[in-house]
Amino acid sequence: MTALLKVQHLETYYGHIHALKGIDIEVRPGQLVTIIGANGSGKTTTMKTLIGVIKPKRGKIVYDSLDITGLSPHLIVARGMVLVPEGRAILTRMTVLENLQMGAFVRKDESVGADLEKMLNRFPILRQRWDQKAGTLSGGQQQMLAIARGLMARPKLLLLDEPSMGLAPMVVSEVIDIIREIRNSGVSVLLVEQNVRQALAISDYTYVLETGKVILQGNSDVLINDPRVKDSYLGGDRPYNG
Amino acid sequence: MFLNPYYLQIGSFIAINALLGLGVYVTLSTGQLSLGSAGFMGIGAYTSAILTARYNYSIPVGVVFGALAAALSGVLIAIPSLRLRGVYLAIVTLGFGEILRVAFIRLENLTGGAIGFPGIPKLGGTILERLKASSAGARIFSSMNGNALESLLVFAILLCITLMSAAFFALQANSRVGRAFSSIEMDETAAESMGINVYYYKVLSFTQGAFVSGLAGALYGHVASYVSPADFTYHRAVEILVYAILGGAGQVMGPLVGASILTTLPEVLRFMSGYRHVLYGAIIVLSMIYRPQGLIDSETSDWLRKVFRRKRFIDGGVK
Numbered sequence: 001m002t003a004l005l006k007v008q009h010l011e012t013y014y015g016h017i018h019a020l021k022g023i024d025i026e027v028r029p030g031q032l033v034t035i036i037g038a039n040g041s042g043k044t045t046t047m048k049t050l051i052g053v054i055k056p057k058r059g060k061i062v063y064d065s066l067d068i069t070g071l072s073p074h075l076i077v078a079r080g081m082v083l084v085p086e087g088r089a090i091l092t093r094m095t096v097l098e099n100l101q102m103g104a105f106v107r108k109d110e111s112v113g114a115d116l117e118k119m120l121n122r123f124p125i126l127r128q129r130w131d132q133k134a135g136t137l138s139g140g141q142q143q144m145l146a147i148a149r150g151l152m153a154r155p156k157l158l159l160l161d162e163p164s165m166g167l168a169p170m171v172v173s174e175v176i177d178i179i180r181e182i183r184n185s186g187v188s189v190l191l192v193e194q195n196v197r198q199a200l201a202i203s204d205y206t207y208v209l210e211t212g213k214v215i216l217q218g219n220s221d222v223l224i225n226d227p228r229v230k231d232s233y234l235g236g237d238r239p240y241n242g
Numbered sequence: 243m244f245l246n247p248y249y250l251q252i253g254s255f256i257a258i259n260a261l262l263g264l265g266v267y268v269t270l271s272t273g274q275l276s277l278g279s280a281g282f283m284g285i286g287a288y289t290s291a292i293l294t295a296r297y298n299y300s301i302p303v304g305v306v307f308g309a310l311a312a313a314l315s316g317v318l319i320a321i322p323s324l325r326l327r328g329v330y331l332a333i334v335t336l337g338f339g340e341i342l343r344v345a346f347i348r349l350e351n352l353t354g355g356a357i358g359f360p361g362i363p364k365l366g367g368t369i370l371e372r373l374k375a376s377s378a379g380a381r382i383f384s385s386m387n388g389n390a391l392e393s394l395l396v397f398a399i400l401l402c403i404t405l406m407s408a409a410f411f412a413l414q415a416n417s418r419v420g421r422a423f424s425s426i427e428m429d430e431t432a433a434e435s436m437g438i439n440v441y442y443y444k445v446l447s448f449t450q451g452a453f454v455s456g457l458a459g460a461l462y463g464h465v466a467s468y469v470s471p472a473d474f475t476y477h478r479a480v481e482i483l484v485y486a487i488l489g490g491a492g493q494v495m496g497p498l499v500g501a502s503i504l505t506t507l508p509e510v511l512r513f514m515s516g517y518r519h520v521l522y523g524a525i526i527v528l529s530m531i532y533r534p535q536g537l538i539d540s541e542t543s544d545w546l547r548k549v550f551r552r553k554r555f556i557d558g559g560v561k
Contacts, residue, residue, distance in 0.1 A: 051434075051435065053431070053434055072439065072441070073434045073435065073437065073440075074434070074437045074438060074439040074440075076437075077435070077436065077437030078437055082435070082437075083435045084435070085431050085432065085435050089429050089431050089432035089435065090429075090432065091424075091425055091428045091429060091432055092428060092429075093424075093428055094424070094425075094428070098421070101421075102421060102425055102436050103436055105418075105421075105422070105436050105437050105438055106436070106437035149436070150435075153436070153437060
């Protein structure tokens with residue numbers, strides 16, 4: 001099967017800081033792929049480079065058999081690769097409904113209204129609050145809104161940058177469930193997470209990033225038992241950890 | 243009383259200042275703080291003055307080209323300064339305005355230098371002549387005071403242009419473009435991730451601001467019939483900014499209200515002679531302390547809309 005997203009030796013700089021030092025990533029159609037790594041390992045930089053907010057210095061990004069390296073974000077989003085940014089980035093002074101409508105900004109087809117309806121069914125809490133300013137929602141609700149807004153663009157590939165950040169454990173599980181549902185509905189997902197255990201549990205393939213390099217990769221069910229991952233990210237095999 | 247040329251002239255300046263305030267509003271609607279409005283105003287004023295006074299083009303042609311020249315310079319300044327935000331953009335546009343002001347002084351052959359540009363064709367006089375040339379017009383207007391009539395005409399035209407511009411921006415605010423503008427203003431990262439071409443819309447809003455500022459400047463020249471570099475200093479730019487901020491820069495109505503109040507105030511306070519500017523300043527200070535969001539915010543504009551529609555709702559039995 002050809003890859004939906006193929007990233008080859010991607011290198012990104014922030015001024016003189018070498019943030020990504022040659023990264024290779026692949027997402028196949030229908031796959032849920034996770035990138036894990038400590039703070040500053042380059043996870044968010046990878047996402048920003050993929051969506052075109054940051055231009056890479058070297059390397060190649062092929063999406064949907066098209067070289068999108070260096071393309072502007074709006075052109076990439078229009079082709080069906082959509083990012084739900086870190087920290088939710090909802091439009092706080094617009095209503096929930098307006099946020100969802102803005103998600104479909106790049107679409108020109110007639111079924112936006114029908115999709116809105118679907119989204120409100122899928123996220124009942126958003127239907128309850130559809131007329132409220134998005135800034136009045138709780139953190140978890142805002143994250144749901146951010147994801148729903150991303151889906152309104154009808155992505156083929158959804159990039160999720162730390163959707164569980166700052167959420168209560170119960171809400172995290174809810175978000176994780178939604179991500180699984182999204183994958184099951186046929187949308188490919190590239191997920192950046194710090195909640196390593198849950199991310200590995202739902203994903204097909206995992207990349208481990210460290211200081212701008214992929215240091216480990218493999219099927220998630222294999223990596224979850226890898227001693228290196230266990231030690232660094234799952235708290236090791238100490239008895240109190242179960 | 244309404245035909246008093248003095249009141250009508252204040253009305254005309256309110257219209258021009260409101261237009262300038264709208265220029266700040268539309269630029270700020272993508273979160274860009276520009277202090278270049280006085281400069282754009284100057285470009286509009288000089289372009290139209292030169293075209294009409296030196297090359298005998300009609301006033302409408304001069305005004306349109308004045309606004310377009312300002313818009314073009316808006317594009318040129320917007321593209322390199324797009325990476326800058328907040329105070330940094332404000333300072334760049336301030337510098338741009340100062341460069342222009344000095345250019346207006348130095349380009350003596352074109353602008354008349356520091357002495358200024360006199361003899362700009364007057365908007366009212368030209369129209370009045372046309373009207374008098376037609377026999378019907380002559381009969382109707384012969385009984386009226388020519389001076390008052392001229393002022394009334396100028397005021398009516400300026401009011402029309404300002405209200406039409408305000409209507410355009412109000413419609414735009416509820417359109418696809420307006421939604422893109424406010425998304426960018428709220429969160430640029432979010433706007434980008436939704437596929438909004440942030441670059442394009444920021445240049446568009448900046449250019450629209452430059453266009454209306456140039457339009458206002460060109461009209462100002464044809465009302466005052468004389469402009470000089472002293473009319474387009476940074477002090478003017480700050481004054482224009484205050485129209486928008488005090489009135490409420492988040493709503494189209496804000497700059498209209500702000501310009502109306504701040505243009506009328508010095509006239510109303512005339513009885514205080516030397517002290518009126520103290521009170522003028524104090525009013526600005528107090529209103530910013532008690533209403534930092536401006537006199538008109540989204541709540542007041544919603545409320546005003548409701549008040550104006552109340553009758554219909556009562557009839558229909560809907561609350």
